[in-house]
Amino acid sequence: MASGNTIAAVAALIGDPARANMLSALMGGQALTAGELAHHAGVTAQTTSGHLARLADAELVVLEKQGRHRYYRLASPEVARVIEALSVVASEGPKRHHPVGPRDEALRRARTCYDHIAGRLGLALVDSLQESGHVVLADGAGILTPAGTRFLADFGIDLGSSPSKRPLCRTCLDWSERRPHLAGRLGAALLTRLLDLKWVARTPDSRALRITKAGESGLARTFGLSQDWHSRS
Amino acid sequence: MASGNTIAAVAALIGDPARANMLSALMGGQALTAGELAHHAGVTAQTTSGHLARLADAELVVLEKQGRHRYYRLASPEVARVIEALSVVASEGPKRHHPVGPRDEALRRARTCYDHIAGRLGLALVDSLQESGHVVLADGAGILTPAGTRFLADFGIDLGSSPSKRPLCRTCLDWSERRPHLAGRLGAALLTRLLDLKWVARTPDSRALRITKAGESGLARTFGLSQDWHSRS
């Protein structure tokens, strides 16, 4: 079985703790330098270099040179889906330690998931859009209603122009909350817009998202998120 | 990062050729004995036993004892999704040999994908259901229309009764044809029904599905598949 061998090759590549940590870090959606990835993985630069060479060789990540830095990012949404799927299985498995630290709490509140928003903020947004009838969710994907399209246009998001084949609105299972949130082009556009508006901001060295002062009020106004949206569901 | 470590553990488990072959074989949806899996993996029984113990320990597969046989099957649809996602990435990657043998051709024509139908037959079915307005596909999922519900009921499929949380109708990207086909509860029910009707039959030692004489005409009658549905899309 050739197929078994090739999927084994890909899985083996992800199956090393150092590389898995790098890929997890890249799930933040940003391109990171080799040095940053070394830090995330907890190994030295030379070890990291070897790992990255192999990941790039297999086209799981792509390289962008910029001056003396080398930026790496995930090669495609498909790769992100593999990590996603693995996270789901890993979080379900038998008592694999689940220590919840303070930094874990920040991640559970709001974080990037490749190119969209996950965590309780992601869930609050999808709930809001669904209640207001702007999107209709059905089994793993959603449909943007005409009212939703107008609503998003008002909010500064235009989705019509892109000729991409990428799904407009799919969902992605949240590993911390076990409920789906918005992914696809819509999810990506939403994250981009919130970052542009500075309603949320990336945090260095982490996938966690910080919600700004302006964000608190803006999200409440636009999406009707109440004071306690961040309480455990 | 604890999460990086746990996903690495799962990926490492899949990342061995022998285990990957076993899991691929189990993607056929049937439970297989340890011996059959040994054959698929191309290693001896004792080696297989060790592998299966580890897979079961991590809850990627589950064991069902039956007399002197021990049947193993995938532990959950989530595990199947990981294999799916890996197949997609593996098939896209850099020139990892793609020898297309005769048996590969049978797989491309029609095969099981965990619990539903993939290959060109799967695509033909989804196309048919979509054209007739029985399902509406939108980005990674589908909606069963009222007409579709009636149509399926006439065909002997009742989906209403199950209280499962599993998505009714999601899609699954086909690694051979690169287009989505029907998965979810609907996809599973469709496969079950076609097997019951003996319109398709499983083939021993392979995930390929054979289309019976009755199937040829039945599929043409019910789903309007013409003579040449199996030509390359």
Added chain:
DNA sequence: GCCATGTTTCGGCCGTGGCCGAAATGTCTG
């Protein structure tokens, strides 16, 4: 030109884990 910084290449050490042969356990069959 020189030095600092980021990254890769080389060489060698060492542990994890896959593999099989032999033998033990379990289960159905006569």
Added chain:
DNA sequence: CAGACATTTCGGCCACGGCCGAAACATGGC
């Protein structure tokens, strides 16, 4: 209860691959 078959346990061999130190390459700043 013996004998076939399915599967697991044990023991030991061996290799692949991760890790780091040292050193070589780049690139940018001065």
